[in-house]
Amino acid sequence: EAGVAQSPRYKIIEKRQSVAFWCNPISGHATLYWYQQILGQGPKLLIQFQNNGVVDDSQLPKDRFSAERLKGVDSTLKIQPAKLEDSAVYLCASTLNPAEGYGYTFGSGTRLTVV
Amino acid sequence: QKEVEQDPGPLSVPEGAIVSLNCTYSNSAFQYFMWYRQYSRKGPELLMYTYSSGNKEDGRFTAQVDKSSKYISLFIRDSQPSDSATYLCAMSTTSGTYKYIFGTGTRLKVLA
Secondary structure, three states, rough: OOOOEEEOEEEEEOOOOOEEEEEOOOOOEEEEEEEEEOOOOOOOOEEEEEEEEEEEEEOOOOOEEEEOOOHHOOOEEEEEOHHHHHOOOEEEEEEEOOOOOOOOOOOEEEEEEEE | OOEEEEEEEEEEEOOOOOEEEEEOOOOOOOOEEEEEEEEOOOOEEEEEEOOEEEEEEEEOOEEEEEOOOOOOEEEEEEOOOHHHHEEEEEEOOOOOOOOOOOOOOEEEEOOO
């Protein structure tokens, strides 16, 4: 089975610029997550989708971050405008059914550097 | 107090050693306990998951959960240089959004 695909792998932008990340989850996985992983820290949930609906976005900085999952498959995460503290790896993950504890499958992430 | 605490390491051990990685937590509602391995510049990959208390073994890896102490462990027997990675614990409840709370990760280096 194909894994979770993310692009781009790396992105360098200047502060106040905008950036977008794309994620294609494993086929059939209804639940999709975006995590932020700052260097030396564990992943922190930004937003959780169930199909194309938002389940949890309580830790998403909504003044600058937005995410969508049209048609319940691919998802994009956008930052506008970016700040220096947004430098991190942005991980996308998906799972068949979070209630059954199968665990998430993560993509390789997009490494964002804001200068 | 963080919900999940994990010693960041780094931990260096010789090849063949037994490695013990640990996490403590504060939320007694956690029921799913996971261990992920993350190689440099890669996403985390699921190693093991355990529901509630007890032990689970998979090859050289053993996961233990002690809910009375709010303490989980991952043991790696006969460690190999290829085990060098960051190990993340994660936990979730069995209700609500089931979101995972991750530890900060422990960096492990196995020396040949």
